[in-house]
Amino acid sequence: MRFCPFAQRVHLVLDAKQIPYHSIYINLTDKPEWLLDKNPQGKVPALELVREPGPPVLTESLLICEYLDEQYPLRPLYPRDPLKKVQEKLLIERFGPVLGAFFRASDGGDLEPFWAGLDTYEKELSRRGTDFFGGEQTGILDYMIWPWCERLELLKLQRGEEYNYDEARFPQLTLWVERMKRDQAVMAFYMEAEVQAEFLRTRAAGHPNYNLLVKEA
Amino acid sequence: MRFCPFAQRVHLVLDAKQIPYHSIYINLTDKPEWLLDKNPQGKVPALELVREPGPPVLTESLLICEYLDEQYPLRPLYPRDPLKKVQEKLLIERFGPVLGAFFRASDGGDLEPFWAGLDTYEKELSRRGTDFFGGEQTGILDYMIWPWCERLELLKLQRGEEYNYDEARFPQLTLWVERMKRDQAVMAFYMEAEVQAEFLRTRAAGHPNYNLLVKEA
Numbered sequence: 001m002r003f004c005p006f007a008q009r010v011h012l013v014l015d016a017k018q019i020p021y022h023s024i025y026i027n028l029t030d031k032p033e034w035l036l037d038k039n040p041q042g043k044v045p046a047l048e049l050v051r052e053p054g055p056p057v058l059t060e061s062l063l064i065c066e067y068l069d070e071q072y073p074l075r076p077l078y079p080r081d082p083l084k085k086v087q088e089k090l091l092i093e094r095f096g097p098v099l100g101a102f103f104r105a106s107d108g109g110d111l112e113p114f115w116a117g118l119d120t121y122e123k124e125l126s127r128r129g130t131d132f133f134g135g136e137q138t139g140i141l142d143y144m145i146w147p148w149c150e151r152l153e154l155l156k157l158q159r160g161e162e163y164n165y166d167e168a169r170f171p172q173l174t175l176w177v178e179r180m181k182r183d184q185a186v187m188a189f190y191m192e193a194e195v196q197a198e199f200l201r202t203r204a205a206g207h208p209n210y211n212l213l214v215k216e217a
Numbered sequence: 218m219r220f221c222p223f224a225q226r227v228h229l230v231l232d233a234k235q236i237p238y239h240s241i242y243i244n245l246t247d248k249p250e251w252l253l254d255k256n257p258q259g260k261v262p263a264l265e266l267v268r269e270p271g272p273p274v275l276t277e278s279l280l281i282c283e284y285l286d287e288q289y290p291l292r293p294l295y296p297r298d299p300l301k302k303v304q305e306k307l308l309i310e311r312f313g314p315v316l317g318a319f320f321r322a323s324d325g326g327d328l329e330p331f332w333a334g335l336d337t338y339e340k341e342l343s344r345r346g347t348d349f350f351g352g353e354q355t356g357i358l359d360y361m362i363w364p365w366c367e368r369l370e371l372l373k374l375q376r377g378e379e380y381n382y383d384e385a386r387f388p389q390l391t392l393w394v395e396r397m398k399r400d401q402a403v404m405a406f407y408m409e410a411e412v413q414a415e416f417l418r419t420r421a422a423g424h425p426n427y428n429l430l431v432k433e434a
Binding site for chain 1 (some may be wrong): 266269273275276277280281283284287288299300302303304306307310
């Protein structure tokens with residue numbers, strides 16, 4: 001689903017590692033029948049490994065990304081060291097409540113829980129002292145939290161004057177967002193806030209327009 | 218916490234891989250102050266890696282077990298092949314709702330959702346045709362789902378005549394439970410259903426007895 005931040009995680013990893021793939025965007029409100037054959041849970045993202053016998057279908061964005069990083073050696077995204085790797089996974093895990101806070105803020109809820117969640121990542125990036133969480137290059141943590149950081153501008157558009165992002169509170173993250181926007185994989189799937197906002201408006205109105213980006217022939 | 222099935226997962230992996238460790242059981246209702254220094258989220262299980270600089274503290278049972286399997290080569294529990302590995306992780310992930318159904322059944326709720334959840338694992342074990350999910354030896358999936366399967370007898374004790382486990386529905390799992398009870402790591406942390414039930418009775422009565430297994434000097 002083109003507007004799904006969880007599916008975006010998988011696109012980011014596929015693009016960063018230059019793995020060839022074919023996208024099929026679906027209507028999540030009126031799911032195609034074949035989806036349940038591929039993935040009985042009917043969720044996105046789902047990745048069909050067309051060259052493997054079966055073929056098997058993988059689900060769960062984080063697990064798909066881990067698999068891709070293990071299976072495709074180009075541009076490793078996870079640290080190799082088991083301790084550094086599990087610490088990265090814990091930071092990804094801790095982003096779960098943060099993205100939950102994002103969705104509530106995007107729906108008109110309190111903004112502060114989302115900012116409080118981002119504090120951890122501001123502090124961590126500052127502690128690392130690198131351009132990206134992955135070091136001089138993007139790594140798995142950069143990509144796994146990016147979809148909700150890309151949507152900061154969406155939040156600004158949605159909340160208008162209530163939007164109180166504080167650059168003084170997030171000096172490192174502010175620079176990081178600008179750096180990320182110049183990353184090849186991020187650029188390949190980037191969506192303007194206006195388009196995201198328009199999709200969410202059609203969804204709130206009860207008729208989500210999944211074809212918003214489809215150009216007329 | 219000695220009665221915590223998530224902490225039990227970590228004990229099972231530590232014991233299966235013969236990793237030396239020191240257990241500190243805590244009172245989860247009245248948490249020791251030092252716990253928040255070690256683990257700001259105040260959750261169990263938490264594993265302090267005393268030989269690493271810091272020392273770092275890991276949380277989240279599944280992530281701790283993955284780390285241990287990567288860091289300690291004896292008796293690998295995860296498959297090496299990335300595809301088999303992610304498929305095992307998906308089956309562990311899918312157990313999340315099943316253990317949720319267990320807790321509700323243990324609290325007096327409907328039993329059928331738990332049985333329906335186990336159907337997946339009965340079918341999978343039958344498909345594999347092996348003694349354990351891991352093959353001829355126990356693997357990660359065996360240990361990650363075991364704590365709630367060990368508690369089948371607890372459920373029987375709690376639900377009395379309402380308990381309707383059906384051996385004809387779960388022929389493979391029934392045999393597997395008996396095999397698991399003879400596994401060294403399982404035996405090392407096994408708890409009789411009567412003791413588990415007694416703990417839960419004290420907890421339901423508002424004064425959980427975390428020291429139930431402590432023998433008087």
